[in-house]
Amino acid sequence: MPTKMIEVKNLQKKFKNNVVLKEITEHVDQGQVICVIGPSGAGKSTFLRCLNALEQPSSGQVLFEGQNLVGLDDKQLDQIRQKMGMVFQGFNLFPSMTVLKNIMIAPIKVKKTSAEDAKQTAMKLLAKVGLANKANQYPDQLSGGQKQRVAIARALAMDPAVMLFDEPTSALDPEMVEEVLKVMRDLADSGMTMVVVTHEMGFAKEVADQIWFMADGYIQETGQPDDFFDHPTSPRAQEFLKKILK
Amino acid sequence: MKHLKQLFMLFILCCSLVIPSTALAATNASSSSSSSSAVSSSSSNQAATDDSLQKIKQKGTLVVGMSADYPPYEFTTKKNGKTEYVGFEVDLAKQFAKDLGVKLVIKNMDFDSLLVALETGKIDTIISGMNVTNERKKSVDFSNTYYSGNSYFLINKADHDRFKKATDFKGKTVGAQNGTLQSTMIDKSMPGVKNKGLAKLSNLVIGLQSHKVDAVLMDEATAKAYAANNSNLVTFNSKLPSTAGDIAMAFPKGDKSLEAAANKTIKQVNDEDLINKQWIPQASKYMKSYKKQNTVLSYWRYFAKGVEYTLIITIVSVICGFILGTLFALMRLSKNKLLHSLAVCYIEFLRGTPMIVQIMFVYFGIGAVIQSMPALVAGIIAVSLNSGAYVAEIIRSGIQSIPVGQTEAARSLGMSKQTTFQEVIMPQALKNIWPALGNELITLLKDSSLVSVIGVSELMYQTQLVQSATYKGVLPLFITMLIYFVLTFTLSRILLHFERKMKHAH
Ligand SMILES: Nc1ncnc2c1ncn2[C@@H]1O[C@H](COP(=O)(O)OP(=O)(O)OP(=O)(O)O)[C@@H](O)[C@H]1O
Ligand SMILES: [Mg+2]
Numbered sequence: 001m002p003t004k005m006i007e008v009k010n011l012q013k014k015f016k017n018n019v020v021l022k023e024i025t026e027h028v029d030q031g032q033v034i035c036v037i038g039p040s041g042a043g044k045s046t047f048l049r050c051l052n053a054l055e056q057p058s059s060g061q062v063l064f065e066g067q068n069l070v071g072l073d074d075k076q077l078d079q080i081r082q083k084m085g086m087v088f089q090g091f092n093l094f095p096s097m098t099v100l101k102n103i104m105i106a107p108i109k110v111k112k113t114s115a116e117d118a119k120q121t122a123m124k125l126l127a128k129v130g131l132a133n134k135a136n137q138y139p140d141q142l143s144g145g146q147k148q149r150v151a152i153a154r155a156l157a158m159d160p161a162v163m164l165f166d167e168p169t170s171a172l173d174p175e176m177v178e179e180v181l182k183v184m185r186d187l188a189d190s191g192m193t194m195v196v197v198t199h200e201m202g203f204a205k206e207v208a209d210q211i212w213f214m215a216d217g218y219i220q221e222t223g224q225p226d227d228f229f230d231h232p233t234s235p236r237a238q239e240f241l242k243k244i245l246k
Numbered sequence: 247m248k249h250l251k252q253l254f255m256l257f258i259l260c261c262s263l264v265i266p267s268t269a270l271a272a273t274n275a276s277s278s279s280s281s282s283s284a285v286s287s288s289s290s291n292q293a294a295t296d297d298s299l300q301k302i303k304q305k306g307t308l309v310v311g312m313s314a315d316y317p318p319y320e321f322t323t324k325k326n327g328k329t330e331y332v333g334f335e336v337d338l339a340k341q342f343a344k345d346l347g348v349k350l351v352i353k354n355m356d357f358d359s360l361l362v363a364l365e366t367g368k369i370d371t372i373i374s375g376m377n378v379t380n381e382r383k384k385s386v387d388f389s390n391t392y393y394s395g396n397s398y399f400l401i402n403k404a405d406h407d408r409f410k411k412a413t414d415f416k417g418k419t420v421g422a423q424n425g426t427l428q429s430t431m432i433d434k435s436m437p438g439v440k441n442k443g444l445a446k447l448s449n450l451v452i453g454l455q456s457h458k459v460d461a462v463l464m465d466e467a468t469a470k471a472y473a474a475n476n477s478n479l480v481t482f483n484s485k486l487p488s489t490a491g492d493i494a495m496a497f498p499k500g501d502k503s504l505e506a507a508a509n510k511t512i513k514q515v516n517d518e519d520l521i522n523k524q525w526i527p528q529a530s531k532y533m534k535s536y537k538k539q540n541t542v543l544s545y546w547r548y549f550a551k552g553v554e555y556t557l558i559i560t561i562v563s564v565i566c567g568f569i570l571g572t573l574f575a576l577m578r579l580s581k582n583k584l585l586h587s588l589a590v591c592y593i594e595f596l597r598g599t600p601m602i603v604q605i606m607f608v609y610f611g612i613g614a615v616i617q618s619m620p621a622l623v624a625g626i627i628a629v630s631l632n633s634g635a636y637v638a639e640i641i642r643s644g645i646q647s648i649p650v651g652q653t654e655a656a657r658s659l660g661m662s663k664q665t666t667f668q669e670v671i672m673p674q675a676l677k678n679i680w681p682a683l684g685n686e687l688i689t690l691l692k693d694s695s696l697v698s699v700i701g702v703s704e705l706m707y708q709t710q711l712v713q714s715a716t717y718k719g720v721l722p723l724f725i726t727m728l729i730y731f732v733l734t735f736t737l738s739r740i741l742l743h744f745e746r747k748m749k750h751a752h
Contacts, residue, residue: 054654074663082660092655096673106659109669151655158659 002029004063005162005193006051011060013046020046022217024060028162033194035204035225038214039240044197047214048166051195052084053077065161082110085155085163089170091147093139093154099126100135103154111158118157125153129183145176149183162193169200201244205229213237298501299346302370308343308350311369312336313357315448315714317471318529319375322354322711324545329711332532334467334525335373338392341520342373342495342511355701356445358425359606361385364498366614371508375465377427377491389495389508393521397428397491398469398481399461402454409461412484415439421450421459427491428463435486446710452719454479465491467526475533542721545712552708553729559626559694559704564687566630571637576667578642589638596635602696604628609700625697625704633690640682644675677748684741688734695730705729 006028013021020043028034036044049055050062053069062069064080072080094102103122107113113121126132129149139147148168155163165184169177181203188194188207198204204211204225211228213221215236221228232238302308312335314320320333331352343350353369360372364386378388399420401409408414412435421442422429432441442459444450450462451472464472469481495512497505515521577589596604608631609624648671656666676683698707705726712722 052658054658078657078660078662081658084658086655086658088651088655090651092649092651094652094655094670094674096677105669106656106661109665110660110662155659 002031004028005030005032005065006195007061007063008051009061009063011047011050011062012058013043013050013055014058020217021050021057024219026212026219026222028193028195030193031191032209033188033192033207034196034210034212035208036195036197036212036214037199037201037204037240038220042214043217044214045166048086048164048195048197051164052081052086054086078110082158083161085158085160087148087151087155087163087165087168089167091139091144091151091171093147093151095139098136098138099131099142099150102139102150103157106154107157121157122153125156126150128156128186129153130179143176144172145179148172148176148180152180152183152187156187162195163187165194165196165198167197167199169198199244201229213240215240296500296502298497298505299503299507302346302348302504306348308339308346308348309353309368309370310339310342310350311353311355311360311363311372312339312374313360314352314354315446315710316375316468317475317533317714318467318526320373321529321533321714323532324547329548333529334393334521335375337525337528338511338515338521339373341515342508345511345514346507353701356699357423357447358445359700361425361496362610364496366610367498367617368610368613370497370501370504372496375468375493376496378494379427379430382496385499386496387499387501387505389497389505390512391492391494392512392515393467393493395466395491395493397431397463397484397486398466399463399484400451400454400469400472400479400481401461402457403478403480405460406480410482412436412486415461418460419458421453421462422464423447423450426464428465431484431486432463446714448710448714449719451479452713455719465493471530471533474530542712542716542718542725545716545722548708548712549705549725549729551703552705552726553733555622555702555704555708556691556694556733559622559629559697559702560687560691562626563629563633563690563694566626567633567637567686567690568683570630570634571641574634574638575641575645578638579645593635593638596632597639601628601632601693602699604632605696605700621697621700621702625694625700625702629690629694629697632693633686636686636689637683640679640686641675643682644679645671647678648674680741680745680748684738684745687741688737691734691737692730 004027008024008026011021011024012019024047036047038044046055050057051064053062053072057070060070064084067080069077069080094105097105100119100122103125104115104118107118107121108115123132123135126135129152131146131149131153134142134146134150139150142150152168168184169180172180177200181200184194184196184203185207196204196208206225208225210222211225212219213228213232213234213236220234221232221237228237229241232241312320312331314322314331314333316333318333319335320331322329323332324330331354336352339352340350353363355363357374360369360374360376361382363369364372372386376382378391382388399409399412415436416438419440419442420432420436421444422432424443424445429441429443432439442450442453444453447462447464447468450459453459454462455478463484466483473479473481495505495508497508574589574592577585578593580586580589605625605628608628609619609621612627613619613624652670652674653666656670657663661669694704695706697704698710701707709722709726713719716722
């Protein structure tokens with residue numbers, strides 16, 4: 001039996017009176033790649049942010065490697081977040097630091113890695129995302145696709161057990177989408193556990209082990225990509241796919 | 247909102263607790279003295295029951311407050327490049343300290359600050375040409391008289407024919423130093439005359455020379471000294487009623503044993519007529535001998551010392567202000583309601599009150615609780631507190647200008663709140679607010695001149711010394727203006743250099 005990396009039990013999240021996540025119970029196994037899809041405003045980002053406690057759930061549980069994140073203090077959360085990399089739609093690179101420093105800062109400041117080791121790791125990761133020659137540039141000298149690849153390298157530098165992606169390609173010009181997806185595909189092939197919120201249906205179909213379809217604050221349907229895209233069972237999913245495949 | 251109101255009330259309460267407690271200390275002292283006052287005039291040491299004399303002897307110093315721009319009473323001259331206080335009251339103070347067997351310390355301050363300083367224990371006695379009045383007797387005790395003088399008008403020589411007696415000034419403007427007997431006399435005995443009051447006598451004389459006022463009313467000795475030192479000025483007796491001013495030393499209410507000791511010294515001085523026979527002639531000599539080599543530039547050491555203190559105040563206050571500002575910015579941004587409201591109160595209150603009032607409040611108010619606080623420290627505290635409030639707002643805007651995505655990215659990498667702030671938020675915020683911080687620094691350097699009111703020898707204060715020592719008003723001011731400009735201009739260039747450097751590093 002595969003070990004459960006993340007478990008979500010009866011998760012609910014509201015902002016004031018707006019119930020965004022109504023009742024979610026799901027789990028992610030080690031090594032699994034999950035693609036979360038669904039219409040805008042469904043609560044996908046909110047769900048993803050609950051997984052690493054950037055948002056505090058209103059009720060229910062989120063377990064990471066068996067430990068409940070709800071109710072932990074800041075210090076304990078800092079510990080757990082080290083093992084959960086996150087990549088944002090807007091990159092959120094640190095503009096005052098070089099590419100290299102962006103990647104090195106967290107290992108040095110959080111894990112107390114030596115500057116030398118951190119640099120070595122950073123250079124290795126930059127090579128992996130194809131940007132070794134950009135090490136000493138600043139973020140605003142990079143294209144969107146390059147920025148997002150640096151952001152992925154930055155998250156990987158902490159050697160996380162799971163990577164969370166929130167629409168990593170949505171802010172990119174079309175011609176740059178592929179270079180980022182390639183990096184993510186490689187990462188999936190290397191066995192990384194991944195939860196990816198995306199509108200890239202091709203990528204989801206090809207890379208995901210499971211599709212989670214979200215709408216109206218629920219996960220309406222889960223399934224193998226082939227099953228889901230060919231025979232969606234819930235009316236909301238059928239409607240959604242009809243719209244985007246048109 | 248409710249919290250804010252409560253906090254504000256609390257603050258008011260705290261303030262009102264501090265103020266009466268100092269007043270209370272004063273009334274305590276006076277009530278304890280009432281039993282001894284009946285015998286104090288006998289000038290006998292044994293009759294006094296208070297320990298004021300003993301206290302002075304124990305600490306080994308006598309701190310005398312005076313307003314040293316008042317030749318020939320007290321003024322400053324240079325001896326071998328060093329500032330020295332001279333004048334017949336300085337000689338009297340020396341004699342008094344000598345009779346007590348203690349060291350003399352002179353505190354030079356504005357005349358109208360002297361009484362507050364005495365009441366708050368900053369000084370032990372006032373020897374500063376202070377006239378005995380019933381009003382002053384309510385708050386201080388006076389020794390026996392050591393000098394009486396008439397009040398004289400100082401006027402421009404050109405006006406000699408127009409002004410011959412007090413009634414010639416109807417409809418004109420006559421100046422007098424704030425808080426002096428002469429100022430009251432203008433109001434009471436010269437109807438139809440506009441009273442122009444300033445803190446510094448030297449500034450009034452400048453005003454006279456530039457025809458801002460038609461005459462300055464002052465005591466005989468001072469008026470004669472000015473006339474003797476400036477061929478464009480003449481003086482004549484005002485012959486106003488109650489014009490004879492009895493001058494005496496002032497003591498805190500109830501310091502009877504010290505007062506008795508003073509009376510002993512005064513009796514001896516009066517018996518030998520030391521003031522008229524020795525000390526005033528000597529003071530006049532100082533005034534004359536300095537008139538010759540008395541160019542403004544020969545006082546460059548004064549300016550140098552002023553610059554030194556101005557820089558000390560600025561640098562220390564900038565550092566403290568920055569720390570305070572960061573602290574209060576974080577408090578204001580904090581989710582904790584109490585911390586937030588505290589910061590709001592602090593920032594709004596300090597930005598909503600004049601800095602000059604804050605400086606005097608710290609020196610006289612807080613200084614009453616912590617007696618030994620030097621004026622320089624009080625000045626730095628006040629300027630730092632003030633700057634902290636402005637810097638807090640600058641830093642807050644800087645922090646708020648950083649997108650939340652930066653914090654989220656840092657936190658999701660496992661960085662703690664503090665690391666996030668130090669490594670990610672603050673460096674970016676600093677870059678954004680650098681020009682605003684630079685402005686604040688330059689403002690602070692200029693505003694440090696306000697500290698001169700409590701007698702810290704920074705540039706502005708030193709300028710006033712030079713003015714009164716040289717009898718020149720405009721040139722020292724012009725030099726000071728140039729010095730300030732050179733300082734601020736250099737500073738802004740340095741700041742610009744760093745600003746460019748930060749941009750290039752991008
Ligand atoms: N911090 C917040 N405060 C209040 N409401 C919020 C907050 N964050 C999200 N919401 C609301 O929650 C709902 C779901 O938002 P969420 O961003 O999770 O949707 P999404 O599925 O990611 O949509 P998209 O595809 O547009 O990114 C929206 O109605 C949004 O207005
Ligand atoms: Mg979203």
